[in-house]
Amino acid sequence: MIDRPVRIGLQLQPQHMDYATIRRTASEAEDLGLDVLFNWDHFFPLSGEPDGLHFECWTMLAAWAESTSRVEIGALVSCNSYRNPDLLADMARTVDHISGGRLILGIGSGWFERDYTEYGYEFGTAGGRLDDLATALPRIESRWSRLNPPPTRDIPVLIGGGGEKKTLRLTAKHADIWHSFSDPETLDRKLGILRDHCKDVGRDPDEIEISVMGHTENRDRMYELGARLFTINTGGPKPDLTELREFLAWRDKLNA
Template sequence: MTRPVRIGLQLQPQHADYKIIRETAARAEELGADILFNWDHFYPLFGDPDGKHFECWTMLGAWAEATSRVEIGALVTCNSYRNPELLADMARTVDHISSGRLILGIGSGWFEKDYTEYGYEFGTAGGRLDDLAEALPRIESRLAKLNPAPTRDIPVLIGGGGEKKTLKLVAKHADIWHSFGDAATVERKVGILKQHCADVGRDASEIEVSVAAQGEPEETGPRLREVGASLFTVGASGPDYDLSLLERWISWRDAQNS
């Protein structure tokens, strides 16, 4: 069965006061977004490198109280910044605060400034992926031990396109895979993901394919849809958070799902 189209907003927590971020979150929910993401960094990724910025998981706890319908999560949590057991407990707590609306997005990390400024060892890309591979079973184990248990099986989103390590982790652990790139790139990587799923005895159709929503929906959406994408996420940055593109993607979603 073809998955319905869903639309997310990555509300990038940079260059804005928190009041504006909170108001934008409420506006995105009112417009009909399905998921509200932030990101897990300590500094802006573009614009003034030392501009205003807020922490990811503290914000998710606030969003859990400030919203009522949208799913919420990080696109994506950096595995390096928190002990896996602690992250599982944080996720379970936000899951309860939100009445079961959390998506646990996670990746291996890449922004070196975050690491150096906050005292984390940056290491190598391969080493960070190995750390993620070690952390995911620990997160799953801790979630199974917590009292009270999560309100649902918290969906795990893994971000990244590495074909040998990342996609293998997606096949083993993820409910959602988030990638970047055009339709041809996504199509090729979906094929590789299917092979990894076959290798571990998993049905690849269980994994939702998520992509960054680039450009106008009528121009890029149909082809990405053809290659298996069903979750499209628009990015918006401070200070003013223009949501006009999000509105157009939501209208396209409604037409696709009607």
């Protein structure tokens, strides 16, 4: 088994605040010792005023690549439907270079219907969107191998979602990190399914880092099950890093 340290992520939700606040919060979180800084890939707020302040994902990641110096950065998660896979691969490679090799490509099949309808994308079905993701991932990998210059490193791929037949199989084939939104009981079961998929494709499941949302009440159990990347979230109008500070102290105790 790979001995991984605990890492802490922050999903800084780009809603209900101006960009100056987002940038300042990102810098403060990095200064506190954060490991991974995430945003999300939506076009409208997911909570609060539905037409409130909101900013786009990938242009923000490019800005974070310049305004931060140590944390890894990425989307939790980028929607496969919104960009041609070859273009997304090139965008990721470019942000990888801007950041000096700190990008994680978080990707999923998409789910928020308003994003699709208002921006002119076909919403389709959940199964169809997962099939599109299955087609996109090899294209992304192939494009990386042909870009000049190539990425600075093997860009880690994070796949988010818990579908047992399709998403977890794609995770076994393509992902370096699997992000789950599960409770501990569900996570335990899905990890067994992921291990089965890894066996089917000839992959060592220990190569895949397990990522979860950070909840104080179940984090110790999630740790026992193998989770090592714990992500908490905050958003506008007044982002609060109190919980982040507590999780960083917990991380440091475990990693000592």
